[in-house]
Amino acid sequence: MQVIVEKDRIILAGKAWEVRAKLKEYSRKYETVKEWTAALVKE
Numbered sequence: 001m002q003v004i005v006e007k008d009r010i011i012l013a014g015k016a017w018e019v020r021a022k023l024k025e026y027s028r029k030y031e032t033v034k035e036w037t038a039a040l041v042k043e
Contacts (some may be wrong), residue, residue, distance in 0.1 A: 005040045009033075 001014035001022065010033065012019045030036040 005037065007041065008037065010037060010040070 001018040002012070003022065004011040004013070012022055014022075026036055030039065
């Protein structure tokens with residue numbers, strides 16, 4: 001499972017069940033992709 005974070009996008013690569021699980025995990029913390037990318041770029 002790979003999570004690649006760029007300035008304006010996030011790329012998830014892996015098996016379908018891994019991608020769905022990761023999206024579900026992040027959906028609990030962030031409401032939008034914009035919030036998600038902003039938080040990850042700051043780190």
